[in-house]
Amino acid sequence: MVSHAHQGTTSSALTRLSVNAARLLGVPAHGYAHLLGLAPEHLNDDLCRTPTATSIRIAELSTAHVPWTELSVALARESGIGALGVWDYLITSAPTPLEGIRDAAAHFAAVADPGTDTLRITEDGEHVTISHVNQADLTHEAACAIRGYALGLYQRRLSEAARRRLAPVRVTLAAEAPRRHDALTELYGTRAIDFEAPDSSITFLASDLKAPTPQFQPGLSTVLLRHAEQTLATAIPLHGWLDLFRTTLASVHDDTTPTLSATARRMAVSARTLQRRLDEHGTTWNNEVETLRRAQITRLLHDTDLSIDAIAARSGYADARALRRAVQRWYGTTPAALRRTGHAAPAHSV
Structure with a gap:
């Protein structure tokens, strides 16, 4: 379920x-490596949601380094x-x-920012048009x-679903014509740009998109849709420093009992700095550890x-x-009762 978060x-x-x-395009890493969400433990965690501003900055640095068409093709x-x-397999299954x-759609x-990106599909007789709308605050290039890449992505996935390269009827781009667009012609498989x-849209023959998917397996699509919904529901959005801290704390907690010093080292700051930043965000180390434990224990009981x-250990x-004692303080009940009911009453303040 999509939420405001x-x-x-x-x-x-x-x-x-x-x-x-x-x-691949040779953009110097020092321009973006420090951005929120690019630490390996977040970038490589599929449950983390990276700030859109991070991706925007990388795109802007890339198009300052090469023509925008090169970035579209590199992304594709x-x-x-x-x-x-x-999300990829929703299309092909x-x-x-x-x-x-x-x-x-x-x-x-x-995959995308629900606040700025929309994928629209329109049927018009013999044709189906797929439009990508991006309202993020990006530089023109x-x-x-991003628009050029998105259309290329849809063309590629639909072709993979059909098990043959689908040639679009036409492509429209909300972009100025580049000096050369050979790369885009190759990307989309058409000169009709x-x-x-x-x-920004890409249009196909309806007959191409309505033909049965060769590798279709009954039931698989339903499973994948459920998995996509669950992935989004459990995702951790990184909006700011406190989100970053909490995902780091959770990763330390997965390995061992979290300590202030170990978490500070993971975030490349001193323990004193970490405590000060928590205070600035209106929380404390003990509160954060208690909240994490409460969530983990509730999940393990359910x-x-x-x-x-075993859960205590x-x-x-x-x-x-x-x-x-902790469960009694949080929920006013016992672990056994909490497990039987299958849901938690509103938690007390930590």
């Missing part, structure tokens, strides 16, 4: 594509099937390519590159059959008695 962020998979393309080349996670792109927030159009002793409590 997802706005202003994109999937880490899409950000990885931007980084990989920038490297890096977009092999699966590069964008389960539906009964027809048209149904696949409709599923992808309905779940576009799984970067915006052209109109520039300076009101919208989703596993682990004993109370996994969560960093000395024994089951300490865990019971």
Whole structure:
């Protein structure tokens, strides 16, 4: 389910594509390596949502380094099937390519910023037009590159679904005509490209998109749709420093009982600086650890059959008695009762 928290962020998979393309194009890394969400533990975590501003900055640096058409093509080349996670397979696993792109449009927030990006599909007799709308605050060149890439991505995925290269009837780009657009002709598989159009779109014969998908497996599309929804529902949007801290704390917690010094080292700051930043954000180390433990314990009680002793050990409590006291403080009940009911009452303040 898309929430307000997802706005202003994109999937880490899409950000990885931007980084990989920038490297291929020789864009100096010092211009973007420090940006929020590009630390390896966040960039390589598919549950993290990177700030849209990070991807925008990489695109702007890239188009300052090469023509926008080169960035469009580089991004498309890096977009092999699966590069964008389960969203890619929504297109290739539906009964027809048209149904696949409709599923992808309905779940576009799984990869793109739901606050700025929209994927629209329009049927008009013999033709189907797929339009990409991007309203992010990008420089002109970067915006052209993103629009050009998006259309190339849709052409590639639909062709993969059909198991043959689909030739579009026409392409329209809300971009100024470049000096040369040979690369775009090759990318889309057509010379019928109109520039300076009101919208960016790619149009196919309806018969091509309504033909059965050769590799269609009944039931698979439903499973993938459910997985896409779950991925978005559990995603962690990185909007600012506190989000960054909390994802770092969670990653440290996965390895061992989190400590202030270990978390500070992971964030490349001193323990004193970390405490000061938490204070500036109206929270404390103890509050954050307690909140993380509460979420983990609640999940383990609901989703596993682990004993109370095992959950206490996994969560960093000395024994089951300490865990019971914590659950009583949070929810006013016992771990056993919480497990039976299957849901938590409103938690008390930590």
